[in-house]
Amino acid sequence: MSLATPTTASAPAPDAPVPARPTYRAAIAYAAIALVALLAMPLRTPAGDTRFRLSTETDFAQIPAFAVPAGPTVWVLVLVAVALAALAFWWTRTGRRTGLWLPVVFGVALLLAFLTFAGAGRAAVIPLTSIATGTLFLATPLIFGALSGVVCERVGIVNIAIEGQLLAGAFMAAVVGSLTASAYLGLVAAPVAGALVGTLLVFFAVRYQVNQIIVGVVLNVLVVGLTSFLFSTVLAEAPDTWNARQALPVLPVPVLSQIPVIGPILFRQTLLVYLMYVIVIALQVYLFRSRWGLRLRAVGEHPKAADTVGIDVNRTRVRNTLLGSAVAGLGGAFFTVASGLAFGKEMTGGRGFIALAAMILGRWSPKGAVAAALLFGFADNLRTVLGTIGSSVPPQLLLMTPYIVTILAVAGFAGRVRAPAAEGVPYVK
Known part of the structure; x- marks a missing residue:
């Protein structure tokens, strides 16, 4: 009787990918x-309709x-969200990707449920088009x-200085617009200010290989201090x-701006919004x-390989960082x-950091970043909407809403994405 030797036929190959x-x-x-929505809204919805x-x-x-009848509508919309959450669990278990439609439908259902809940039994009419x-x-x-x-970040530079670039752009637009009495010239000056901050970023990050996160934080503090000083000593x-209000006019697109619903949302805006569409x-x-x-993505993912095929890595990083700034x-x-406002101290209010969260949530993609930014924009707009319809939600909570949404969104979904491999890593040829 011979002992059977174990075979390796059923063993996985050494190079086989691990699922x-x-x-x-x-x-x-x-x-x-x-x-949270199920516990907070359906059972507490006041009687009556929402208009x-x-x-x-x-x-x-x-x-x-x-x-619409408030109670039944809230129940239906919240149960749709619960069903989508269960579907997300099932598809994750079976290895199927949820796609973009699921979070979109999930978010729209909860937003409509909340608006229906907030307006239940009130005389005020909720203007959905104006909200959008x-x-x-x-x-x-x-x-x-x-x-x-x-x-x-696609080119490998961590830009923590977005807050400072926004604030510098706001300052320069206000000053130039005031001196020239032209909002359009102020609009032209704003990207120049952002590029100047970006110049400092790439000078230290690329030329001297300083930690990019530290440089970004220092630049934010520098811009806040410099603009506050100039505001107190010159503008005030x-x-x-130096600080007279100049407002960009609303430019409705003929015919398109009169289309119901989408016309006022997309085609009755200022030049800045139209530029945003193009960009x-x-x-x-x-x-x-x-x-x-x-080339840009190659430098951010594998700069050594990009250099091997003849791409100037550091020059590519400098140029594109200035463009992004x-x-x-x-x-x-x-x-x-x-907005037709004069410049004020620290008027950006941390939106540069919310923009960073939108970029991460959007998976370093322009269209994903837009979707995430719209979510945060709605959270910011919610404060005005609820105040208009006379909601009893505490105003302090409304002020916290954009930041709460930011934390929940990044904590819930940021783990599914991967940053560019060479992000924040200086390249020395």
Whole structure:
């Protein structure tokens, strides 16, 4: 009787890929949010109807305001969110990707449920089109900041200085716009200020290989201190000369701006918003469909390989970081000339860091960053909406809403993405 020797026929090959364990981070986030909504809204919805309006006064066709029964509507929408959370668990277990539609439908269901809950039994009409218009407008600086982060980090430079670039752009737009009495010239000056901050970033990060996160934090403090000093000593002394309000006019697109619902949202905006459309589309196409985008992403992922094929790594990083910084500076114009406001100390209010969160949540992609920024823009706009309809939600909670949404979003979904491999790593040839 011979002893059978073990065979290796059934053993996995040494080089066989190990199947990745499914991550339930997103599914858990869906479930937690749906559970909170289930406990907070349906059982506490006041009796009565909630009234909505879609049309504006200048639309071609007027859609009459309509009312929905608040209680049943909230129940249906929240249960849809619960079902989607369960579906996310099931698809994660079976290895199927959820796709983009699931978080979109999940978010829309909960947002409509919350608006229905907040407006239940109240005489005020909830203007859905105006809410969407305000969301896009408030998301504008976040979109510019997130796009700046996408360009810089895709090429391997960590741009923590987005907050400073937004603030510098707001300051320069206000000063130049005031001196020239032209909001458009202020808009032109804003990206120059952002690029100047970006110049300092690449000087220390590329030339001297200083830690990029530390440089970004220092630049934020520098811009806050410098603009506050100039505001106190120059702008406040002669506000009519240095800090007079200049506002970009709203430029409705003929015909398109009168289409119900989408017209006021997309085609009744200022020049800054229209520029945002162009930049988003251009970056999405050129980043993934052009030679420039391929070189940029190669430098951010594997700079040594890029250098081997003849790409000047550091020059590519410098140029694209300046481009991204200029985009952030352009977004800073939102706070002054695009909003018709004078410059104020630290008026960006931490939106540069929210833009970074939008970039991460958007997976370092222009279209993903836009979607995430719109989410944060809605959270910011929610404060105004609830105040208009007379909601009893504490105002302190409303002020915290954008930051709470930022924390929940990044904590729930950021673990599913991967940053560019060479991000933050200096390259020495």
